[in-house]
Every structure is written in C-alpha cells, then in structure tokens.
Amino acid sequence: MKKTKLASAKAAQKNKLKSKKTLKYVLGGVSIILVSSVSGAAYLFLNLDHYRSKINQLVLENTGYQLNYTRLTTGFDDFEPNLRVSNLSLTNPKTQQIFFKLKHINLTLSYSSLFYLQPIFSDIGLSGSSLNFEYDQHNNLLLNHEILTNLATPSTSTFDWENFLLHQKNISLANIDLILLDSKHKIRPLIIDKFYFNAQNSGSNQHHLNFNINFPRSHMEAKLDFNGSKLSQINDWSDGTLQINNIGTKGYLINLTAKIANGHLKSIDTKLDSNQQKINPYTIQVANISDFKGRISVKQLSSQLYQLEAPDLMVKTRYGYLFEHASISGELSIGAGGYLNISKLKLAGINNLLKISDISDKLTLSGTIDSVNLNWKGKILKPYDFNLATAFTDVSINSNESEVPSFNHLNGSINARESSGQIKLKLTNANLSYPKYIYQAYQINQFNSELNWQLESQNKVNLTWQNTNLQTPEVSLTSSGSYQQAESNLNATINLNYLQLNKLYKLLPTSVSKATLKDLQTNLKTGSLNNLQIKINGKPQNFPFKNESGSFSLNGELRNTNYNFMPKWLGLTNLNGNLAIKNQNLTLKLNSGNLDQLSLNNTLININDISQNHLTMTANIQINGSHEDYLDYFRQSPYEPQITTLEDQLTKLTGSAQTNIKLSLPLDKPQRLKLSGTYNLENSQLAFKSPALELSEIQGKLNFTQNGIETSRISAKTLNSIFEFNLLNQNELEISSPNFDYESAAALVEPQLTQVIRGHAPIKVNYNLKQQEVQFQSNLVGVQINAPEPLAKSESNEISNLAVKLNLAPDSHRTLNFKYANQLAAQASFDRDFQLTNLYLGLGANNLTPKINPREESSPITIQAYLEQTHLQEWVTFFKQLKPAESANNSESSVILSAEEQEQNESDTEFSAESETLAPHGLWPIHMTLNTNAFWLNNYNIVGGELKLQIDPDLINAQITTPDIEGTAEYLVEENKLNLDLQRLILSSKNFYIPAESRNAQNVESVNQYSESEIISVFNLVSSESNPLNESNLVTYPILASVNLALQESDPLNYEDEDSNENGDGYENESGLEISIEKPKEVFNLPTTSLKIRNLYLEDYYWGSLSGHIYQQDDSLYLENFMIRNHALMTRFNLTNHCMSCNESGEYVALNLHSDIYNFASLVVKLNQGDMFSKGSGSLDLSATWPGGLADFKRDQLNARVGLNINDGVLVHVNPGLFGALMGVINLSALNISNINHFNFNSFFGKSLAYKNLNANIHMQNDVVEIENLELLGDVAKINSFGNYYPESNTVDTYLTVEPRLGGTIATTAGIVTLNPIIGMFVYLGEKLIGDPINKALAISYHVQGNIESPTMTQTKISKQLMQNFKSSLDFLQPGND
Secondary structure (H helix, E strand, O other), X not given: OHHHHXXXXXXXXXXXXXXXXXXXXXXXXXXXXXXXXXXXXXXXXXXXXXXXXXXXXXXXHHHOOEEEOOEEEEEEEOOEEEEEEEEEEEEOOOOOOEEEEEEEEEEEEOOOXXXXXXXXXXXXXXXXXXXXXXXXXXXXXEEOOEEEEEOOOOOOOOOOHHHHHHOXXXXXXXXXXXXXXXXXXXXXXXXXXXXXXXXXXXXXXXEEEEEEEEEOOEEEEEEEEEEOOOOOOHHHOOEEEEEEEXXXXXXXXXXXXXXXXXXEEEEEEEEEEOOOOOEOOOOOOOOOEEEEEEEXXXXXXXXXXXXXXEEEEEEEEOOEEEEEEXXXXXXXXXXXXXXXXXXXXXXXXXXXXXXXXXXXXXXXXXXXXXXXEEEEEEOOOOEEEEEEEEEEEEXXXXXXXXXXXXXXXXXXXXXXXXXXXXXXXXXXXXXXXXXXXXXXXXXXXXXXXXXXXXXXXXXXXXXXXXXXXXEOOOEEEEEEEEEEOOOOEEEEEEEEEEEEHHHHHHOOEOOXXXXXXXXXXXXEEEEEEEEEEEEEEXXXXXXXXXXXXXXXXXXXXXXXXXXXXXXXXXXXXXXEEEEEEEOOEXXXXXXXXXXXXXXXXXXXXXXXXXXXXXXXXXXXXXXXXXXXXXXXXXXXXXXXXXXHHHHHHEEEEEOEEEEEEEEXXXXXXXXXXXXXEEEEEEEEEEEEOOOOOEEEEEEEEEEEEOOEEOOEEEEEEEOOEEEEEEEOOOOEEEEEEEEEEHHHHHHHHOHHHHHOEEEEEEEEEEEEOOOOEEEEEEOOOOEEEOOOOOOOEXXXXXXXXXXXXXXXXXOOOEEEEEEEOOOEEEEEEEOOOOOEEEEEEEEOOOOOOOOOOHHHOOOOEEXXXXXXXXXXXXHHHHHXXXXXXXXXHHHHHHHHOOHHHHHHHHHHHHHHHHHHHHOOOOOOOEEXXXXXXXXXXXXXXXXXXXXXXXXXXXXXXXXXXXXXXXXXXXXXXXXXXXXXXXXXXXXXXXXXXXXXXXXXXOOOOOHHHOOHHHOOOOHHHOOOOOOOOOOOOOOOOHHHHHHHHHHHHOOOOOOOOOOOOOOOOEEEOOOOOEEEOOOOOOOOOOOEEEEEEEEEEEOOEEEEEEEEEEEEEOOEEEEEEEEEEOOOEEEEEEEEEEOOOOOOOOOEEEEEEEEEEOOHHHHHHHOOXXXXXXXXXXXXXXXXXXXXXXXXXXXXXXXEXXXXXXXXXXXXOOOOOHHHHHHHOOOHHHOOHHHOOOOOOHHHHOOOEEEEEEEEEEEEEOOEEEEEEEEEEEOOEEEEEEEXXXXXXXXXXXXXXXXXXXXXXXXXXXXXXXHOHHHHHXXXXXXXXXXXHHHHHHOEEEEEEEEOOOOEEEXXXXXXXXXXXXXXXXXXXXXXXX
C-alpha cells in the first residue's frame, strides 16, 4: 500500500518536472513567436495605410459598403498603439448615397487587452457626425434610413455590449447631431445638437457618466456616478447618485436629485418651475405645457415604506389644467398595501396624455375629479380589500370613438369596494351622443340614476338601478331594473308618460335600419304615444329576442297620429288605437282613422320583425265611404290622370262601398307593395257622358291586388239588359248578357242605328288579360238588321254569327278580326300605341280571307267586296239613315242661315268628316275593290264588273270596268277637282227594270208600257248625290217623267218622314193655326269636274264622244262647254243651276243647246225613230228653264223653246212614234184614210217626198207643247202645221195644211201621192191655191184632235185656217210670251 502511494508520488513529481520543462519550452517558443508576431504586426500596423485597397475590399465584402477616408495615421502613444482616421465615410455602391460619415476617429489600444482577452482601449474618441435613428412601423431600427436590425427578431449574437463598454477606460463622443424618431408610436422626433458624452471606467466598477445635451430651446446636463457591474442592474449598485439640471433658454428650471444605496432608492427630490414659459411638445400629438410649478418628493421611511408628497401642484397644458393647486399624497408599503389621495384633478389636462395613444384624436375630456381616495392591501399590482371613493363635477367627454359615448354636464360619485359598489349619476340640460348605438344625440333636460353593482363568483357583476328618470323634449320616462353578468340577463321596466311620434326617429337605436329611420322622419308627422310601458327580460345581445330567447314588450295608446305610408299618396290621419310590440313583432290596432274623407275601422297593422334592415309592414284594413270619396282620394294619388279621365266621362256616381285590404309594404321600397282586397258594391249607380251610358243596380265584389283586378263577379243593369262581369282568373274576364238589347245599344251609339238593328240576343265577351286578347260572340238570334244584302237579317231564329277578336298585346302588333254571317270580314293591325297600321275589309261570301293584288301589297288599308247584286241606291239610302239626326235647335238655326253660310258650314263639315275618315294616322294608300254581277243605279243595271279605288291624302283614283262602262276617275282632294275619263259608256233601256227579288215594285209604274223608241237617255236615273245632271234637257220624254217619279220616291235627300203631315209643308199649333216650316236646302260642295267620254252609246247606237266641264262658283253650278260629237252631229250646250241654296222661289236651272246636224237621217236613226228620213243637214237650238234645282225638275214647270232647221233631205216615210209627234204632232200613218173621200192623193204623191227645208219652232210651258210653226217645203208639196200637244193626256189639238206643188214633175208628184195620198193631196192643193191659183185650189186644211196614237181629222175651210194662223201669230206677239 505504501509502495503504491510512493510510486504515485514519484510519478507525479516526475510529471511536474516534465510539465515545467514543457512550459519553459512553450513559453520560449511563444516568446519567440510573439516577438516575431509583434515585430511583424508592428510593421504591418505602422504601414497600414499602404494596404488601403485591401482594407476597402475587406470592408466591402463584409459590410457591402465602400470605405473612404482622407487620412489614416498610425503610431504609439505612451507605447500603446494609436490609430487616427480623418473624414471616414461609408457609401452604398448601388445608390452612391453616403450612409455614414465621421470626421475624426482616435483609438488607443490598451495592453490590458491581452489580460482580458478582449479589446480594451485606453481611449475611444469619436467626433463630428450626424446620426438619424428611426424605429419604424415594422419594428426595424434604421440608421440614416438604412436598416440595421429588426428589434422584434430575437438576436442570435452573444456579444455583451454593456460589458464591453463598461470595460473601456475612456469613451468620448463629441459634436454628434442626433435625431431620434419613433414613427411607430408617432412620437415627435427628438433633436439633439452637439451631443457630448463621456464615460470613465475603472477596474473597481467605479463609473462616471457625463451628458451634455442641447435641445432646440434648452440645455440639459446630467451626471451619473455609480458603483456596480451593470448599468441596468440598479439593485446591484452599492451606491449611486443621479443629478439632472435642465435650464431653458427663457429661464424655466427642472432639478432632480436621486440617491441609491445598497441597491435601493433612498430619495427623489424634484423641483419644477417653468416661470410661466411654454415647453416644446415632446410628441407630435402632445401640445405645449404652458406652465408648471411644484415639488415632488419620494422618501424611504424604512426599508419597505415609501412616502409621496406633492403639495400645491400646478400643471397647465394647452387644453387646460391638469393640476390646479392640487395635492397628491400617499404611502406605499412594499407588498403590504398603501393609500393614495388626490384632489382637484382636472380632466382637461389629461387630453395631453391621451394624444399619445391611438385614440388621441377621438377623445376630449373636461370636468373635475374633486377627490380620489384609494387604499388597498397587498401588492400594488395585485391589491385586495381596496376601497375607492371619488366625486366628480361637470364631466364631459367629446368622443369620436365608436365604443365611447359623448356626453356633458355629468355629476356624480363612485364608491367601490373589492366586490361591490355604487354609482350615482345626474345630468342636467345635457346631450348624449353614441353613434354606434343611437343615430342622433339625445337632448336631456333631466336625468337621475343610481346604479349598484355586486361582484359575484368568477368576477361576474350584478347591476341594479332604481329611481332612474329621464326627461327630454320628446319623451318622459322612469325606469328600474337589473343586469346579471353571469347570465348576461337584463331585466328592466320603462314607463313613458308620453312620446312625441314625430320625433321618434331621434330616439331610435342603430339596430333600426336607416331606411326605417328615414321613413319615420319623413312620414310620421304628428301624434303621440301615451301611457307606454316597456319591459325587457333577456340577454341584450339577443335583442329583439327571436326564437323566444328573451322577452320584450311595449304597450301604449296611439293618439291623433298622421302617417304618410307611401310617396304621392294621401296618408293616414287621425289615427287612434293601441300599439303593442312583442319581441321583434309590432302590432298596431286602429280603432279609428281616416284616408282623406274615407274612414278606417277594424284595422290591424303589423311589422313582423322590426330588427331587420328592411322592414315590411303588413296590414288588414277596412275602409268605408262613398264612391265619390274614393275618387277624391285616388285623384290625389299617382292615379290622378286616370281618375281625371274617368271623372270627365262620368255624369253620375252614387252609392257607397266597403273595402277590405290585406297588404304587405316594404317601408324602404314602397314600389314593391303587395296587396289584396275586395271592393264591395251594393245598389250603386254609374253614368257616363259619352257614350250616354248608365249602369244601375251594380252589385258584387271587385277583388284586386297590387297588379290590378283579380277573380271577381259583378252584375249591373244597362242598355235595358242585365250584365254579368266575371273575372275568371288572373288572365280571363268574361262579360255576358243572356238577353242583350241591341236596339238600346244602337241608340247609344247613334239613334239612327235603331233603324238598322233591333231585337235581343245573348252575347258573350272573353278578355284574356295575359295574351291581351278580346273575343266577342253572338248568334244574333232574335235580332233584325235592316241593311242591304248581304248584310240584311230578318228577326227570327235565324243564326247569323257575329265574332270579333282583338289582340291588344303590347309586345306585338295588335290585331282585330271581325266576321259577320260569313258575309262581312275585317282584319286590322295596330302598333303599340294602338295606331292603325293595316286594315283589310271584305264584304261578300268570297271575302272572308284577304285577296291582295300584288300591286296593293304595300297598301296599309285594303277593302274588297264581292257581291252578287250591288244596289247603289240601297247603299246610299242605308248610309243616309246612318247619318246622325240633327237636333231641333240645329235645324231651326240652319233655316235662318244665309245660303252662303249654309254652304260654308256644310262644306266644312263634309271635308272635316272626309279628312277624319280618309286620314287615320297617315295610312296611305287605301285600296278598294268592288266586284259584282250587277251594278244597280236605282232601277238601272250598269251590268256587273269591277270598281277599283286608290285613296291617297291628296288624290283619289278610281277605275271601273264593266261591259257598259270602262274608264278612270281622278279626284284631287285639296283642289276639290274631279277628272272623269271614260273610254266607253253604254246606256240602254234594256237595263232599266226593277228586280223583283230585291225591289218593291208596288208603287213604281212599269216601264214595259213604253216602247224602246221613247227611252233615249238614262242620265236622270242617278240620284242627285251621284249625278247632278238629273233630269236634263231630255226631260220632255214621258219615260223620263216616270223615271223622275221613281227617283223622287227613293230620293235619299228627301226630308219627309213617316210621321210628317200629308203635304209635308207645316203643322198646326195649339190654336189650330197652320204654321208653315220651310225646310233647308241641302247643298253639296261639288268638285270642279272635267268630263270626257270617248265612246258614248245610247241604246244600240254610237253617239261618239262627250266632253265638258262642271264647276261650282259661289252658290251656282255650271255645266259649260259640253259637246257631243259624231258623224251625224256636233252638239254644244251649257247649263246653270242658279242659287242652289235658295228655295224654289229663288233657285232655277237654265239650259242652252246648239247642235250642228250633219246627217239628219242618221240622227233620227240614232234616236231610234227608224229610217223615215234620208239625208238632210241643218241645226237645232234649245233653251229651257225650270224653277228649283236639277233634282227639282217638273214637267209642268218647264219653260222651253226649240228651233229646228233641216235642209235638203228626203222624207221617205212616216213611222208612228215620238218623231212623228214632233213633226206634226200627228201620226199620219195612223190616220184612217178610208174615211177621207175628198181626194185620192196616193197616185199624186208617190212613195217619198224630197224637201228643201224643214223648219220647226216649238214652245213648252205649263205642261203644254205649243207647235208655233212646223213647215216642210218640198218639190211637190208644202206642209204647214201648228197647234198644241198635251203630254199629261197624250193628246193633240193641231191644224195641218198641205199645199201641193203642181209645177213639179209628174213622177215627183206621183211619188208624193204614192207616199201618202193625203200628203199628196195637201201638196197639190197648197201649190195650186196658195202658190198659184192651182196650188191654192188644191190646198186642204185639217183639224187634228185626240190621242196621238189614233187622232181624228176633220177637214176645215181655208179661211178658218188662215184666221187661226193669224190668231196664233197675235198670241205669240203678246207680252209675256218667250
């Protein structure tokens, strides 16, 4: 054991010696190396400036900045290495901006660095630089705008800078300009000029720090001496003293002395005196402190007890005093408790401190904290059993912070313990604003409240309040209640004595939508809520307590309230009822109210959820009033135009109605109103102006919604018929009448229509509201229609279906389809404004579908008719009876008008009607086509064919094509000018008859009794409306007289009616005296007409061409320059109808005619008198007049004179008939020759008589044709005749003298005798007795009397004959004879 220990000791000793030897060698080697290194380092150090480029490269690679300096020197100061650098700078190579500059650097390295194994300098001197430090929003620390580090990022460096600095022997910073900027916390930049700092440290932890800081307006010196290892570890200091002196340029003073011993604060003594000078603000937000004064001291009374005293403290800021002669006192026992008393704390001064925080610009305080008394036990940060009592006066907060309300004039007190407390508040003439929860500031006249709280487990608070009352201009209320924080339950009651509803919007919380707020402000005009009680129980965050999560109720009386529920509508007035709110549901029950003059009863209004942003009101409303009251109400609504239009059409509206309405109204979007209701009518009456329609016994319910009328059923009586109005569904309206009175309906449209339609039949009208389609149907069973064929219908069980279909769809062309009895059809289309765009009208069985000619495809209006028989006179009569009847007053007034005035009025009326008819919205041209198998002009058949019309605004073109007529007509509307150009016109007596199937021939004399030779013209077959040449110069023929009679019987211008007296010229008044009424003349404004007939045919004979002009001037009608021209004659005539508006005493017609006859024989043949003549030429002159107009011609009023002169002709033979009557007013071939025994002339005259001259002078007056002289002078005889013809009896009373010419040849004489023995005898006697003795001896005179067909001839003496001639000559020369 001992050996072992000894061996170990020896080994240890051996190792020790070995170690010493090794250390010796090591130290020697190190010394050698150190000496070598120092020698090498010294060399490098002394030549350091020669390595500038390498130094710059090293700095750039390790820092990223370019190093520059103007001078670098190295050396030794007291054998210690010394380095001096001048004008050093670091530049960012990218921006070429200088990052850092330092004017001088002086570094002296201490050899103690070798001992401490870290750099220790005997002296560090830095001077001449500008440093801008900034702490930005992202926690970056910037130097001269370049990021040094991020302070929020934990540093990975283990280098202890505090330890490094406290081991340096001397550190000096001089002439450093500093800017310290905290942009993250928005603290005003701290600017320091010529900053000086010196720190001297000794190895025994003695430290002396000196500061000289130059602020813009003050200078501060600070000195800190302490004995400790760390500046930041005060509790390790054995002692320390801090002295700060801040002297302002204007004299204010801050002195602070603080002492520390054994790591504890012994005392702080601070003296403040600004000498009433402003101090610059430290931050951007904090205003200048304008005055401060006082002394604040903190003393250590014992090891754990400190005392604070600040008597008579004054601090004034820009916003006001923070302390004004205030005092602060207190004691703090470390860990055991303490107390703090503050008096006269001014809240205005706190604003300076608030400006440092994030809400600096949002809050402003004022008022006084009169006292704060606080005491507690335990640690100051974790106190217990504390008591706080404070009182405050006139406290106000002006807040723009959503979470903090604004208020003023608040007084009260707070008493609080650890688990309970009480707050008393009082407001007088104050305002409360809380934008987050209320829209408008409350104006508070008086508010008092006492709030108590109790802290329960888990620091949950129970609040109770009582004796709370509130008085504002809008409301008076009291309240009590409690709030339990643990359950988050509010239980409160509010009683309102009154609430002015027109100011309710001022009190509403922001939980109510702005749309509702605006609606209430705009539309809730007057009224109040009285005796209102509000109760709430539940979690406030669940208000208004949907799904039974709590309860909220409101009940009160509504009085005299007016509410405008929709824009542009009269609102509700004088509302009285009860208002109730249950949770989010609002109900208003109205006992009474008005809508203008309408009354509201039993009305219930509800808002299901008043918490929604978009409120919807529902209501059940009952309205009562008269129909007039309803119209008055809607007249003052957006429906005013419709109501005004309706009222303009009404003459009567009686009765009352009850309306029941259910509605849903979004208050912020009233245009989305939804409603349903019924309008209940009972025994109401309604009458319209035009048409004069009256509805009575109106019964039923009119159902409606916001979209219009819904399914409804209403009955009414009108037009002597019962109607049912059934709205079957949203899309279909049905109107029906089981026994519709068509005659009453016709009378409504136009009384004259009752002559056309009468009777009863069921009708049905269907109106599809969705498709906008109307269908009218009736079988017309029991209805009679008096109209021309094919429209006529007898009153029987005959079915003649009437169907009308109208499409009113606004998104398409509207169309109308009409069909009657498969004989009349119409198709029309309209644009969206219901303006006519196209019309097709078809008449006749073949016209039920359009048949448009290609050239008419562009025509907007087309009329086509295909008729078997077309009786134009019937159609004229039909349209005549449709002409509105003039009232008695109008008739009387028209009598006293002058002819000129009447003409002007009628002309204006005519063209006004024409304009309205032909110019419907500019739809041109209008094409009309009429095809028929027979055109009937009264009793004359023009024969079937086609008539085409093209109507333009200024021009009407017509084309007619029939076997008898072919040609065109052109009417210039503006000029009122007509051009007729007929290629062919054929007039024949064969077409003159009355069809038994369409005309009543009972009172019309048959034309079959007349021979064809008596029918030479049919001009007068046309009524005065269609041809003003009725009964012209050819009226002397008997056939025309009968035709004229027929015309008069059917004259559409005849004013007489069935009820007029027999004579039609007056009536008897009450006294029995007959009063004559002269009816007015109807005058037409006839167009100026140019007539051209290129080929005229009368009977079967060609008459050549006819041309002339017709015009109206003033009140007279002129036919001028009329000419008929053919190979037989050329005839010219003029006719004038004077004073057409005058009565018969003033109006008359004058006719003058001259005809140059080229072939008298051909003319006689054309007159259908046979070939009794050969050759002959000469002239014919006619002048005639008759009273009245063209349509007033009467034979017995005709005054006419005819002159005929024919030369060089041959009388071949004499036929019975009209021409024979004109020659001698006796048919010589009809004489009974066997009764003439005086002489046999047959062998004397022969078969023909050549004549040199035929002269005739005829005068007609008073229905007597007087042959003044008729003389035929031939080679073998001379014939003279005179006397009278009486058309009425068709008899003659004439004298005939025949004087033979014996000087003629035997052959000629024999020819005359052969022709007619009597004429031969007359020629022979005339020649002998008058021409010479022989002729005179042979002359024979006869008295011819009796019917023209079989007259009697009595021979007379020549003396008597001569006397009669003489007498006739004397009669002719009498005054008064034309």
